[in-house]
Amino acid sequence: MDIAVPPEASKPALPSASNWTVRRILALYDLPLLDLLMQAQDIHRKHHEANTVQLSSLLSVKTGACPEDCAYCPQSSRYDTAVEDEALMPLEEVLQAARQAKDSGAQRFCMGAAWRSPTARQVDAIVDMVAAVKAMGLETCVTLGMLKDGQAERLRDAGLDYYNHNLDTSPEFYGSIISTRSYQDRLDTLARVRAAGVHVCCGGIVGMGESRGERAGLIAQLAGMSPHPESVPINNLVKVPGTPLAGTPDIDPFEFVRTIAVTRIAMPAAVVRLSAGREAMSDELQALCFMAGANSIFYGDKLLTTGNPQAVQDKLLFQRLGLRPAADAASAEAGNGAETEIQTAH
Secondary structure, three states: OOOOOOHHHHOOOOOOHHHOOHHHHHHHHOOOHHHHHHHHHHHHHHHOOOOEEEEEEEEEEEEOOEOOOOOOOOOEOOOOOOOOOEOOOOHHHHHHHHHHHHHOOOOEEEEEEOOOOOOHHHHHHHHHHHHHHHHOOOEEEEEOOOOOOOHHHHHHHHOOOEEEOOOEOOHHHHOOOOOOOOHHHHHHHHHHHHHOOOEEEOOEEEOOOOOHHHHHHHHHHHHOOOOOOOEEEEEEOOOOOOOOOOOOOOOOHHHHHHHHHHHHHHOOOOEEEEOOOHHHOOHHHHHHHHHOOOOEEEOOOEEOOEEOOOHHHHHHHHHHHOOEEHHHHHHHHHHOOOOOOOOOOO
16 A cells, blocks of 8 residues: 655655655654554564564663763652662672563563763673673673773673663753763764674653654654664653653653654664553553554563563563564474574664
8 A cells, every 4th residue: 555655755765874854754753643654564564573572671780879960860869769779789680680581581681770981890790791691592781871992892792782872862952851961972882882893772762841853853863873773762751750850741642653653664674662651551552652663662570760561461462462572473483494584672
């Protein structure tokens, strides 16, 4: 079925990164929702296995006492929230959590530490965690803040698959959310990760009071990377009491779905993760997000310091929608003698 789209949005499905201007992205946002969803799902199926979702588990290995002033974050030392400061977890506790995640069906294990930028000694400890989790047969991802020269290479050599470092929002809106690090600081860390040969996990947060144009600006930044991030998490703001954004009005649910769909169209080969905020989403809204091209979720009870739908609820939702974890789909294809490459990224 052919879908009428504005001239700019009807260019080839895989434009070069420089072709994705804010204007072109806004043209996609302006499409009738059902037309946008159909276009996104068509592109999705050309690049990814249909009806499969990659499962990741996320553990906060060092919680709280962060010196940054990110307005959405309950781990900032500048805000009075219910988050308690905790030291770096011992290796065995991390591995116990990783085993539980793997037993529950997770394919990737992500570790987050509330640091502005890790020291050499802190990287030593994370290197041990990465190597041990990798040896368990899980894909590995960490988010540690800004990296210095040589640190990405150390993590790569330990077996790190993905490094998460979000842009959070557009350059124009960024100063309204964070003042303690610049947009360029984030881009510099991403450049170090890419130069080290580690996969990039980079997305943002919507619902922080930004305009549609500023949401389009975030996607333009992500789609302007060459190559695109292998993984693009889209977070719906979790409004934590005590943070400056606690009273921010909710983003319209259909606007959130549109953001997922536009992200899928702009970055066809990336894995798009339905990330923070999923706890507050209805099953129906999540189903629309999967239709829009989301093909990864965080799986488990908690996202760093905020809640997440429990694994049993996710399994029931998958059954109702006819979805399968990506690893299960790969196993089924292998059992049928087929060779299928399923793209999975944090």
